[in-house]
Amino acid sequence: MQAGNDTIGPALDALFATRGAFAAEPPIILPAEPYLDTAGEALRRRIFLTRGEGGETLCLRPDFTIPVCIRHIEEAAELPKRYCYRGLVFRQRADGPAEFVQAGIEDLGEDHRAEADARALADALAALQTAGLDPAGLNVILGDQGLFEAVLRALGLPQGWQRRLIRTFGHDDQLKAVLDALAKGPEDTLEGIEPQLVELARDREEGALTRLIRSRMEEAGLPPHSGRSPGEIAARLIEKVAVAEARLGEGALKLLEAFLAIDCSLDAAADRLAELMGGAGLDLGRAMTVFETRNLALQAANVDLAALNYRAAFGRPIDYYTGLVFEVRQPGGSDALAGGGRYDRLMTMLGATQPIPAVGFALWLDRVAADLETRGGAA
């Protein structure tokens, strides 16, 4: 372990205990299936996989969030509940070490989302301070997928476009590519689809399309009750034809680009958003309320909004993240010292029978320790 952790670790454990978090101690070897299922196949090349005797795929713990959530579901523990953890996680990298020390908190089942969000961010900053870093000197960046989704809704974009844009949120290059495609217009999106089918879709002949698709599926011997159904395919074709023949107004595109370009201190963000949306006569509704309530809760937790950065395009392209995301680094630093966010969709993906709001953060303790060392301020 890196220098510094010997004293930092226990100090963090003590801090987390005072914040009402219960210490979770998940095993190091875990089933890989929940990771691959929730985070996606891209994770496969970044984690250490092995096979159990019975053929099941196992991995070295790549993070704490998933085992903490799974154990919570299995134990059917009371809600709301906060868990904390500290220990090793393992990730494959082309170079550099493959094991890291992480510490953090997962906050499950708190219905007051804005307050829980604020607490996660405030606790992350407090943890960095406990570790010996001066929070005033750190660069904190914050994004909110809820606002992005609200802008798309307010603009009245077709569902197909909304889904496509949301899918790339947090991935600047891909988002830009999709925007470019929308700006260019839909010319070739119907290429490769039989004209007869396009006609039926244009006339919204859902029944006829469904029958036609069903007969093709039967002919190909596709199992009727697994995967995409004829009705689903017909409905999407109709939507696709409608989207292809709609046009994204230049005003809408400009507004979307102006929104994504917002990059300002958090205390100025609400005004900037109100100005932009108000100018276009649009209302972001509940997403804006959540954003402002969260800011108030942050102030109540003694977080200085002027010292945080809001970037409208900042997010994580993983589909269980739903709202707030944040990262903390040294100004100009390439590696995040801490990161967190809201993942309201994860608990049901992992088997919870009803939706459970969840937000959390993790500190990269090796990076924190290395940073302290180079600054000569090791605790």
Added chain:
Amino acid sequence: MSLTLAIPSKGRLMEKSLAALKSAGIDVIAGETRSYRTSVSGFDGLDVLLLSASEIARQLRDGAIDFGVTGEDLIRESMPDADGQVDFVARLSFGHADVVVAVPEAWVDVATMDDLGDIAGSFRARHGRRLRIATKYWRLTQGFFTRLHGIQSYRIVESLGATEGAPAAGSADIIVDITSTGSTLTANQLKVLADGTILKSEACLLCSKTRPREAGDRALAEDLARRFRG
């Protein structure tokens, strides 16, 4: 001083490899059946081994052999950084095959990777599971879906044979597989997406960059490579 070169141990790939060596002035006589050794004339200090095409890719990666003839698909599938690990000495103009993304023809709304990305993104919400892709090319699939097209939400179902049958068998929704004429895909009522060609593969002569060689062997390797570079 000696170099090892591995070529596929059976079928047309073996015949064509032997022909390619012959046209470079190297005569290889395969031993009796079931023997993986050969006798070589026309290039002193060269041992030619007969191995399976996928084993050749692995041995090149591990630096266990100097040269190998195998498909680019297998090379790129078995190495994280193929261009850093092997030198593509020559493309041999046989063993042509494309690695492609194919979906059921009944998916009439899906023509491009963008369509597939849209479906993958909402698959879980609709069906309670991820979109499943049957393939033996998990590295190529991931690189193409994740890095090139930004598609995260799918699962790979490892398939070791008859991949094209996976959708009908219900073990996967779509496939990533090789095709040379497309007839197997058509017979299984699968269609290749317009931008769904991951790799246009053919047999290549490769030289391992990770194999340690002494000066003498290095010169010998240069000689051999030159015969193919023409």
